[in-house]
Amino acid sequence: MMARGLGGFVLAFAALAALAVWREDLGLPIFYLVLASTALFWIAQATSWNVLSGYSGYFSFGQGAFVGVGAYTTAVLGGRHGVDFYLTVPVAAVFSALLALLVGGLAFRLRSFRGEIFALLTLAVPFILAALARVNSEIDGGQGVVVPVAEYPEWLAQFQDFLYLLNLVVAVAAVAAAFAIQHTRFGWALASIRDAEDVAEGLGVATFRYKMLAIAVTGLIGGAAGSLFALQIGFVTVESVFGLTIPLFVIVMSVLGGRAHWLGPVLGAVVIVLIQDRLSASGFEGWNLIVLGAILAVLVVVAPDGLQARLWRRPWQAAVALVAVTGVLAIVDGWGGPLDWFVAGVLAAVAVVLWPGKAPAPAERRPAPSAAVPVPTDVDRGEAAESSGHSGPQLRPNSTIDGEVGEVLVECRDVTRYFGGVRALDGVSLQIRAGELVGLVGPNGSGKTTLVNLLSGALRPTSGSIAVAGRDIVGLAPHRIAHVGVSRTHQIPKPFESMTVRDNVAMAIMFGRSARPLAAAREEAQACLDVVHLRHLADAKPAEINLHERQLLEMARAIATKPKVLLLDEALAGLNPAEIDAAVAVVRRIHATGITIVIVEHLLRVVNQLATRVVVLNQGALLADGDPRTVMNDPDVIRAYLGRHAHARGT
Amino acid sequence: MTTLQAALSGALVGGMFAVMAAGLSLTWGMLRVINLAHFGLILVGAYLTFELATSWGIDPILTIVLTVPLMFLVGAGLQWAFDRLGVEEFASLLVSFGLLIIVMQTVSNVWSADFQRMDGDVNPYATESVSIGRFVFPAPTLIAFVFAVVIVVAADQVLRRTFAGRALRAFAEDRTVASAFGIDHRRLGMVLAGLSAASAAVAGMLFALGNAVTPSTPFEWIGMVFAVVILGGIGQVGGVLLAGVLVGTLSAVVSATWSPALSPLVLFSAIILALLFRPYGLLTPAARGAR
Known part of the structure; x- marks a missing residue:
């Protein structure tokens, strides 16, 4: 795919280059070549913009900044210091990429950075550069800079032929780069950032690094093309590059053409x-x-x-x-x-x-209804019966892993988290051992989800320490924590909407602890889908499946990272009783594969059935911790859940 | 001395930016519409004031009697369309960017790309000034500041005290719950967008009073005004006035002490710092905003 595609670009380049070299023999009016030059310049610019803003969804109004840095580099180096034009192009590209990295380094540092704010920030960058250029007489000083005409090979008839060829080189390189990015893990990472950035990070995608790479590529191409732009216009002024015309053009072009594809x-x-x-x-x-x-x-x-x-x-x-x-x-x-x-x-x-x-x-793409209902196997039926807690030889809860509890996997010491003045968690110390299935319960606002967010790295504790598998994870980026072996699901499922169900799972495998190529990841994804019984929907898009299936997809994606500990955050919320039984069976199957599970759940029936141990939080503090039966009969727990009077009546 | 004079003048000019920013901030915060076309409306407001004063001889300040109702209708109509077409926060940024470009080019086609300024005989305010002690303030900036205080205080009071204001704030906080309590967000949204556009008409008049205007003038406003919106806290109309004064002062002092060309540099650096450390506005601690 990749080799064939890149071969296609070489062919396209050769064919288009021939137009300039043999233009006079072909009888092609120079006018067409000028028009094609313009088109090529904008292809390079729009492609440059699209690598960051289309692929990753971070809209930029700052394309003019990259063009400007490129144009001024060539103009100043060539016009004022006599540097050879060919030498200025790579320098321009590098300067522009450095600027891009500076912008990205500032803008992407904040995790909660919203796309709108990024857009406004990039709106500001060209204005700053324009001010700098106006003030600094070494650069512009408000006069504009004349760009010397570069020498061009004598086998080209006119300067326009030369410009056309230069633009062609940059445009083809840009499009080939965009093509390559789209078809490698780089492109998948950017797509996952566009669809659901925090989920991608939690599954092991180093989002910051990929965003920085993307903005650097954008800067590199934008700067190189900007350098040619200087040659084309011959006289660079602040207004010609730092205005809003360039961003307007690239945005309109990319929105019109489509942002998710290199073409x-x-x-x-x-x-x-x-x-x-x-x-x-x-x-x-x-x-x-x-x-x-x-x-x-x-x-x-x-x-x-x-x-x-x-x-x-x-x-x-x-x-x-x-x-x-x-x-x-x-x-x-x-x-x-x-x-x-x-x-x-x-x-x-x-x-x-x-x-x-x-x-x-949606129905057209969804498999036929008969196939959509998984045919329960005997194992399934057994598990379902077991999970509903009525009959069967394995009625005894917590049967599978009981007694096989291993070494300490998660160690929370004195973990505290404030939000402003509110203590969401206050000095919680907790150990989770390998092989456990811990039910984390507590009234609303007791700190359960905060604890999950701290364990997965979405939040940092105000104080205290958290170690997973002996490794301190406080301050680690969520994707690093994922690689240590923590995985989570979200209460409201957040699938990657642009990818199929299979590719959603494959993403998690590709970017997991041991990186896998796409083809292998897709194959392995099938096994994860089997665990949650979603194989029949592997080719569906997330928008086409129901809430229950989306929650199962969350689980499939979470286990695809091969976690040591899996955090299920209210994974059964909003399901009907039959779906709950099915989901409970899935949780058991996952546990049986040796994954330690922490399940946040309001339904005590489910917790009782599943958990080998129950931890109760109340008002940010640990209220009870022990085996389900003892904990559920604890007077303090009953009081926290049902209120003082209920307890008084109950006893 | 000159620095102090510059600072005070800058503070007054900041009042004009506060008027420009007030409507933008409110529609962004309350309706989740980032309306770049607001700058187009301000531009049209400025040109209408110029045209009405020059051709019809109307007092420039009184032109708002005509432009305000007109802009109200335009703003309300735009919001109606946004609502009907289901344009969300991010899409609104792009759609209104397109609209802004259309407006700027249309203005250029109608009034040409040259500078337009009201003559002294139709605009008596341009040349007047008020002296307080050793300081001199041009009338247009004083008038702008008075309008800013009136508009911001009025908007703040309406949002705090009236039913519609409370309904809007409830809607901004949680759309679903507010709708469940019977808040007719469509009509309220149209009224708010209309009022925001009406304030753009006033802002345009205030700008035309003291400045020459060209079709590309909005580019000079965008940065300044977004600085005010973000520093003031999105949707917080009181913060807009404070931020406007702050930004105006900073920009004027930098112009006076270093170079006018440097003032955008300092200003945008200030925005970037604010975005990084106070993304929810100067008056809101980052930790509270994040929740």
Whole structure:
């Protein structure tokens, strides 16, 4: 896949490069090459933007900053210090990437950083750079900088041919990079960040590192293309690079083309450049930006997924529209020239692709109903009966692992967590041994979920220490804690919506303790899906499955990281009794594979059935800790749960 | 001395940015709409004041009698559309970015890309100033500050004391619960968005009073105004005035002591620091906001 794809890029490059080298022999007017140069420049820019903002979902308004740093590097080094142009391009790319890393280093440091705030932050960066450039006369000083014309090889007829080739090199490199990223674990990591960042981190994805990598790639490409931009415009001013036009263009192009795929920005850039060119040529220059703004506003509402995904669904209709409209206009020959006809054809194809049609109903993609109900095996029936606690030889609760409890796995010492002035947890000390299935109960607000968040690293304790498998985990990033062997589910399931059920699980395997390639991870994912009985839905998208199935998916994903200890945070909330029994059976099966489990649950019936030990929290403190029967009969526990009077009546 | 004068003038100019930011902050905080088109409305407000004063000879301040109702309708209509189309917080940022570009280009097509400024004979306020002790304050900035105080105090009181205000705050806190208690968020949202747009008309008038305006002027506002919104705390109208004064003062002092070109640098660095350490506004400790 990868090798073939990259081979395709080499071929495309060779074919497009030939146009410039043999342009005069081909009789191609220079005008087309200038237009293609513009398109290539924007392909590089939109692709650069898309690596960060499309793949990972962190929208940036700061593309102008990377273009600007690239352009000024080339202009100042070439124009004022006489550095050779070819040398300035990599320098520009590196400077721009360094700026990107600085921005990312600041912006991504906060874990709770919201996308909107990131967008506004990147809005500010070009303004800061513009101010710096204006003030510093070494850079600009408010005068602008002239870019010397670079020497170009004599086998090219004109300077424009040279520019075209340069833009082609950068654009093809950019698109090939975006293609490669999308088809490696880098791309999967970014997609998981876009879908559910904190879940990805908790499953072992080093989100900070991948975001930094993505923004560095964005900066690298943006800077290199910006360097060519300086050569193209010949005179760099603050206004030409640091405004909002560049971000507007790249955002419109990527939104139009589609942000989740490497081809999206390419399609978007080509369509937008064609529209812009025809508008200008027809004397509607003043309408250029209006059309662009309208495209953005309408697309975000009507077709936020863009052209690419829809083109895959209607490729032939689009091709027919393109050929038919262009052909008819050419035959009639009553208006415009060949380019006008072609652009009209492109617009017709775009309209056909974007035309709101019946989206394939979820049912179509879901397997037939008969297959959707798992056929319970004998083992299942046994477990289900056992779990409902009525009959069967294994009626005795907590049978499987009793007596096999091993060494201390989780050790909490004096763990305290404040929120402002509120003590959510106050000096909790707790040991969990390997092989246990601990029920964590307590009234609402007693600190159960806070404890889970502390164990999984989503929160840090205000004081106290937590060790897992002998390793201190306080201050470790959640993905490191996942690699130590802690995994969790979320009360409200947060699947990666853009991936199939199988790939949701495969993600956790790919980024687990021992990194696995995608193909192997997909194969292993089947086993995890078998444990929770979701194999029949492996190819469904999360949006197509119900709450029960989503909660099972959470569990499948959590065990896919091969945890030592699994934290189930109210994994049965909102289920009906039959679903609860099924889920209880699943929890048992997981426990039977040797995974230590901490289950937060309100249903005491379930806790009684499952747990080998029960821990009760009340108002942030440990109230009781012991075997289920003793704990549940503890007067303090009854009081905490049911109130003082209930206890008085009860005894 | 000059620094003190600059600081005081800057504080007054900050009042104008507070008016610009008030509507933006409220719609973001209460309706979860990040409305970049707000800057377009301010721009149109400024041009309408210019046009009405220049062509019809209306007193520039009185032009708001016409522009405020007009903008109210535009704002309410926009919110109606956002609500109907189900535009969420992030999408609203993109949609309104598109709208902003459309407005700026349309203004440029109608009034040309050149600077426009009201002549002295239609705008008597531009050249006047008030002296207090050794300090001199241009009339436009004083007027802007008075409007800022009036608008912010009024908005704050309405939000605190009236039923609609409480309903809005409840809605901002928890949409589902508020709706379950019978709060008609559609109508309230349209009223709020309308009022926010009306404040944009006032902000436009205040800007036109003391400055020349071009279609690309909004670029100069965006950074400043978002600084005010974020420093003030999103949705906290009282914080907007404080932040406006702070940002205006800082920017003016930097301009006076170093260089005018450096003031955006200092300002944006301040925003970045604020975003990193006080993402929920100066008045809200980070720990409380995070909960």
